[in-house]
Amino acid sequence: MYSSRLLFALVALAAAGCASAPRPAETSSPASSPSTQALQAPAEPVRLTLVATNDFHGWLMPHKTSLPSGLEVEQGGAAAFAGYLARLRADNPGGVLLLDAGDLFQGTLASNLTEGAPVIDLYNQLGYAAAALGNHEFDYGPVGPRSVPGPGEDAFGALTARIRQARFPLLTVNVRDAASGQHPAWLGNDGTLLVTLKGVKVGVVGLTTPSTAHIANPAHVSSLRFEDMVPTTLEAVRRLRAQGAEVVVGIAHAGGKCSDLSNPRDNSSCDRKDDEILDFVEALPPGTVDAVFAGHTHQPMGHFFGDVPVLATSGLGRSFSLVELFVDPVSRKVLPASTRLQSAVPVCARVEEKSGTCDPRKLKDVDASARFVPATFLGQPVVPDTTVETLVGSALAHVDEVQRRPIGVTVPEQLWRNYEDESALGDVLTDELREMEGADFALVNPGGLRAELVAGTPTYGDVYKVLPFDNTVAVVTLTGAELRRLLELAYGGGPSVFQVSGLKVTLASCPAKDRLRDVTLANGKPLKPDALYRGVMPDFLARGAEGLSAVLGSVPPGRIDLGTAREHNLREALIARWGSRKAPLVAPALGRISYVEDGAQCPQRDARSRRKR
Numbered sequence: 300m301y302s303s304r305l306l307f308a309l310v311a312l313a314a315a316g317c318a319s320a321p322r323p324a325e326t327s328s329p330a331s332s333p334s335t336q337a338l339q340a341p342a343e344p345v346r347l348t349l350v351a352t353n354d355f356h357g358w359l360m361p362h363k364t365s366l367p368s369g370l371e372v373e374q375g376g377a378a379a380f381a382g383y384l385a386r387l388r389a390d391n392p393g394g395v396l397l398l399d400a401g402d403l404f405q406g407t408l409a410s411n412l413t414e415g416a417p418v419i420d421l422y423n424q425l426g427y428a429a430a431a432l433g434n435h436e437f438d439y440g441p442v443g444p445r446s447v448p449g450p451g452e453d454a455f456g457a458l459t460a461r462i463r464q465a466r467f468p469l470l471t472v473n474v475r476d477a478a479s480g481q482h483p484a485w486l487g488n489d490g491t492l493l494v495t496l497k498g499v500k501v502g503v504v505g506l507t508t509p510s511t512a513h514i515a516n517p518a519h520v521s522s523l524r525f526e527d528m529v530p531t532t533l534e535a536v537r538r539l540r541a542q543g544a545e546v547v548v549g550i551a552h553a554g555g556k557c558s559d560l561s562n563p564r565d566n567s568s569c570d571r572k573d574d575e576i577l578d579f580v581e582a583l584p585p586g587t588v589d590a591v592f593a594g595h596t597h598q599p600m601g602h603f604f605g606d607v608p609v610l611a612t613s614g615l616g617r618s619f620s621l622v623e624l625f626v627d628p629v630s631r632k633v634l635p636a637s638t639r640l641q642s643a644v645p646v647c648a649r650v651e652e653k654s655g656t657c658d659p660r661k662l663k664d665v666d667a668s669a670r671f672v673p674a675t676f677l678g679q680p681v682v683p684d685t686t687v688e689t690l691v692g693s694a695l696a697h698v699d700e701v702q703r704r705p706i707g708v709t710v711p712e713q714l715w716r717n718y719e720d721e722s723a724l725g726d727v728l729t730d731e732l733r734e735m736e737g738a739d740f741a742l743v744n745p746g747g748l749r750a751e752l753v754a755g756t757p758t759y760g761d762v763y764k765v766l767p768f769d770n771t772v773a774v775v776t777l778t779g780a781e782l783r784r785l786l787e788l789a790y791g792g793g794p795s796v797f798q799v800s801g802l803k804v805t806l807a808s809c810p811a812k813d814r815l816r817d818v819t820l821a822n823g824k825p826l827k828p829d830a831l832y833r834g835v836m837p838d839f840l841a842r843g844a845e846g847l848s849a850v851l852g853s854v855p856p857g858r859i860d861l862g863t864a865r866e867h868n869l870r871e872a873l874i875a876r877w878g879s880r881k882a883p884l885v886a887p888a889l890g891r892i893s894y895v896e897d898g899a900q901c902p903q904r905d906a907r908s909r910r911k912r
Contacts, residue, residue, distance in 0.1 A: 344625040344634055345497050348391045349548060350384065351621075353400035353594030354614025356435070357410025357418055359691045361648070362617060364659035368667045374657045375616040377421050377691050379648040379674075381684030383619065384425060386676045394497045397426055400594035400611065401433025401507065401552030404461070406749060406767050408698040408760055414439045414457040417694035419464045424690060429492045429503050432471040433552040433594065434511040436461075437519045438768065446769040447518045447838075447863055454519045459485045468492055470505020470550065473531040477524040491535050493542055499626050502544030504535045504588070506551035508575060508595055514746070517842040528553065529582045536587050545631040546624060549588045551576060554596030554611055560642050566602040573793060576611075580604050589633045590622050601642020606635035610642050618643040647674040648683050702760030707878040714752040714886055716765075718745045718795055723886035724752055724765070725798025728873070730887070732835045733800040735876055736774060739820070739832040740782070740801035742789070744845050747837055748798075752884070759874065766870040771862035773841035775834050777854065779826035782834070783818055785850045790814045792846050799891060801834075807897040816895055837869055838862055 361376030388395050403422070404415035422430070439457035441448045448454045462469055462485065472490030476483050482490060492503040509525040528551065536547055555574030557566060569577060576593040581604060593600060593611040600611040601620070610620035621644055625637035647657035649671040654661060657674070674681040714724040725743060733741035750764035777785065786804065789797045791812040805817040819825050826832070838861045843851045851859065867875060877884070 342628040345499050347624045348395045349622040351398045351592035352619050353611055354402045354597055355616055356406030358616035359409050372657050372659050375646045378683035378688040380646045381687040382681040383676055390677050396428050398550050399430035400550045400592045401431035402435045405435040405438045408702050408763050409694045412698050415461050419461050423466045427467045429468050429470050431505040431550040431552045432469045432507050434515050437515045440519050455485050471507040472535040473526040473528050474507050475524045477522055500543045500545050502539030502547040504549045508553040513846050528579050547588045549591040552594050554593045556598040557600045560601050563602050580607055599643040608640045612643045618645050650674045704759040706874050709756055709883045710754050711883055713754040716748045720796050721889050721892040727884055727886050729798050729800035736835040738835040740834045742836045743798045745795050770837035770839050770869045772869050772872055773838040773862050774860045775841050776831050776858040779830050780828040782832055787815045788846050804892050806894055808894045
């Protein structure tokens with residue numbers, strides 16, 4: 300104690316001596332006088348507002364839902380979203396960074412008829428700084444109506460056209476040219492971006508799920524290599540930090556699922572079995588990235604993993620993610636304890652007065668007397684942007700006539716889809732394909748069905764929502780042994796359940812690699828290993844996507860017809876069939892897919908409840 304007091308006294312005397320020594324260069328400046336220094340307050344942390352969307356899929360327009368009360372509610376819409384951005388930019392001038400986590404295109408006529416051009420026009424207008432490259436960015440293939448490149452055609456032609464149109468970069472650090480190992484020349488960047496926001500240098504790293512190699516059309520991505528996201532991110536962050544990046548944000552087209560968004564510090568509800576984005580974040584050394592915006596799974600997230608906020612929305616323009624980072628003005632580092640986030644902020648032009656929302660899931664019990672009023676955000680009204688309204692209106696006018704065209708068929712009851720079980724929609728479509736081709740079986744991947752088919756007299760636009768991909772009708776002839784192995788692969792890749800016709804399939808109740816327990820023909824007869832069976836499926840599958848290449852890659856070419864010479868693609872062929880037959884589309888009774896308990900616990904799955912859809 301004595302020695303420390305003596306040391307303190309000596310330091311104090313030395314400091315006093317230094318203070319009394321003449322320092323003319325400093326005392327001549329009023330700004331550096333002791334009295335002025337005492338009045339100066341410490342610099343405030345720099346506030347950065349990061350805004351992100353994901354899985355937009357061409358949804359320029361709002362989603363309209365009829366409530367049980369008869370009222371109609373709208374959620375999303377580009378013009379309304381622009382109103383939210385205006386409020387955010389007014390709240391933090393010069394401090395807003397707008398990003399997207401991929402899958403900008405594919406899913407609506409407004410986007411697909413011009414291969415994504417209206418989406419880029421919109422993103423340019425809204426002022427996006429960057430977007431990640433999603434797996435669906437590869438869907439269009441070459442420029443023009445052909446979805447598969449012919450001789451001399453560029454498989455990335457449509458994507459390259461959109462990249463040139465954009466006033467912002469599309470980013471991915473983990474996609475490489477397979478031959479050279481370099482970043483693809485058509486990308487035009489190394490997968491990163493460095494911007495300055497309120498004097499802070501912010502690095503952005505784009506990432507694409509490596510599963511793109513298996514789920515995208517092989518005809519479009521076979522020349523690419525999709526690398527592990529962790530080492531490529533570490534390499535990219537080192538480059539950005541060397542360039543002076545003080546904050547690093549990831550935009551990753553890779554996702555996960557967390558069922559409870561009520562407490563961002565509690566991530567116990569996050570599914571740890573198949574959460575690609577969480578595995579990625581937790582594999583990074585602390586301090587590598589300061590925030591991550593995710594996508595791909597269409598599941599909202601808004602949680603901290605360590606000090607890193609990870610956010611995503613359900614997509615389709617219905618909501619956005621919001622993170623506020625605070626940067627220490629001296630250390631130039633993010634202050635994690637001050638980070639604030641809002642997950643899946645609904646985009647509403649108008650909200651129900653009492654609940655303050657336009658989310659139809661939360662309004663299903665309101666009665667017909669409910670009032671809708673203009674939405675407010677950050678204490679001020681949300682004003683839809685008229686310039687964006689005009690831009691969207693122009694794009695929609697271009698497709699309106701096509702979208703409203705009747706197809707000449709009725710649907711007595713809405714046909715539901717189900718990603719993780721047999722569905723009425725899956726049964727109807729696979730039956731139609733099998734009967735159309737006179738095949739023994741039909742197979743459709745559940746991810747290829749993107750919406751329910753509405754009851755009534757659906758239009759071309761309604762069918763397009765269900766089947767937005769320009770797949771051809773492929774016919775594949777397999778031996779019984781090959782067919783069984785194909786189904787083992789189809790049902791062993793996770794929770795998704797392929798839709799079938801002409802077959803009866805028995806699965807273990809829990810997803811697993813050996814999930815397929817039995818398969819017979821629809822009449823109950825077993826498959827003969829050496830007999831040949833003729834099947835129909837989208838060319839997406841016939842080319843080996845969804846992990847099916849292990850079987851289809853070894854089938855002799857003469858037993859696979861990809862349907863590229865046909866007049867109609869899969870969607871157009873079905874529409875033509877329905878229009879000529881004019882028979883109502885009625886779903887058969889469920890039952891071609893059944894389940895057996897195998898003793899494993901899989902609380903995430905409840906097949907019986909899902910069958911209600």
